[in-house]
Amino acid sequence: MTTRVWDYLSEYAKEKADILDAVGKVFDSGQLVLGESVKGFEEEFAAYHGAAHCTSVDNGTNALKLALEALGVGPGDEVVTVSNTAAPTVLAITGTGAVPVFVDVREEDFLIDTDLVEAAITPRTKVLLPVHLYGQSVDMAPLKEIAARHGLRILEDCAQAHGARHHGELVGTMGDAAAFSFYPTKVLGAYGDGGAVVTSDDEIDRTMRQLRYYGMDKVYYVVRTPGHNSRLDEVQAEILRRKLTRLDAYVAGRNAVARRYEEQLADLTGPGGLQLPATNEGNTHSYYVYVVRHPERDRIIEALKAYDISLNISYPWPCHTMTGFAHLGYETGSLPVTERLAGEIFSLPMYPSLSESEQDRVISALREVLAA
CATH class of the missing domain: 3.90.1150.10 (Aspartate Aminotransferase, domain 1)
Structure with a gap:
């Protein structure tokens, strides 16, 4: 028998009744896109983090990309982050037209070396993007001080760190916004793809909701700004609601x-x-x-x-x-x-x-x- 680095089947066996009930609930609801399950998950995931808002999207990469756009990042801007991360972190940056600026990591914990961050900042720097890698939080206090000194925003990459804490604070609550992935292997994983952005900034949330829905407001076919088709599926949202309690x-x-x-x-x-x-x-x-x-x-x-x-x-x-x-x-x-x-x-x-x-x-x- 092969022992794999990750496997969901034993967990599914324990949770099967609840997972299938979630699927049935959505199929019986009569609404398959942006319905009550998405709304409920967004409210519950925001509440878990003590945040005002959560906007769900179709995957973690787009969570990062749309969050960067909501923070005003665009062509010619720079975003300071690490190279020791999954490629989607960097692809989200380049996808906005911005330039990733890499800082080395620390030998002892593989996380961004905050002592090197300030030297990487230029007049074009817009955002600091710390990656809470492998499930452990970056030391956020020095990053917040640097951001405040230079007038920068902080976007936390929490794709690998659901439920992790830093001096009692949940990751995802220490910057201007935080991006999560719900890829099946994650600590909080869906049975497919998914992502979300958590924030307590009303304007970031408003922009996120517009960007994930073609750049439209509530009036369909009226594009306010170039956006995306990036919506969390109702089935995945309902499954994530159940799994969030665990x-x-x-x-x-x-x-x-x-x-x-x-x-x-x-x-x-x-x-x-x-x-x-x-x-x-x-x-x-x-x-x-x-x-x-x-x-x-x-x-x-x-x-x-x-x-x-x-x-x-x-x-x-x-x-x-x-x-x-x-x-x-x-x-x-x-x-x-x-x-x-x-x-x-x-x-x-x-x-x-x-x-x-x-x-x-x-x-x-x-x-x-x-x-x-």
Whole structure:
């Protein structure tokens, strides 16, 4: 039996009745687009974050892109972010016509190095876009101070950090707006695609709602500004409503898996050995993925295939090294920490329904491979 880095089937078996009831409710409602399920989910997701507004969209990439547009980002503007992220973060920026400006990450937690941010700001900088990577919050206090000094807006990329907290505050509540993805693998995942933007700024929310619906207001066929067709499906919205009530339990389950990895693998750590993820002081990690580090990463992953264990790398190619972003002009060596991590990091299986026996298989196999 293959142990995968992520699997939804055991969770679905437990939640099947509720998921299918959600589907049935929508199909019986008579309204399949922007109906009561979308409205209800938006209200409940905003309330979960203590925010005034939530605008749902069709995927996490468009959540970022439309949020940037709602913040006034356009051609020629610059957005400061990281290269150690999923490509959609950068594609959302380039999709507005703006230029991503990359800052290196910190060795200890793989998150944006806030000490380097101010040097990356130019007169064209419009937004700071911190990525709460792998389920852990960026240190937001220095970013907020920098943004205030330079008159910049902050858009949080929360695609990987649903339910994570920073000194008690939920991610998604510490900037001007926050973008979420509900891709199935996420901590709060749909049974398809989806995304949302949370904000307490009335104007950002008004613009978001206009942008996701062709650029129209309530009057159909009257385009006020060039927009998009970017709506969350009613079925996914109703499923997400049900799953939102279990979000804190999902985070707790992921933390339980993480604690067991830490307990069982602690003796393998040390200089030149396995490095386990660190949770920064004041943070509640939601462990979207459990990212470890080893200088012989590629050998380890290849060897584990013989044990029928499939692992993942998040991410083997930093965005600034991809041919699709070559026009940005970043040379090899320009982001040394990011590039070094890309050759050493890999993810162990992580999801709340991962059984102890499955986890034991991974731990045992990893021990054997590291001892070889």
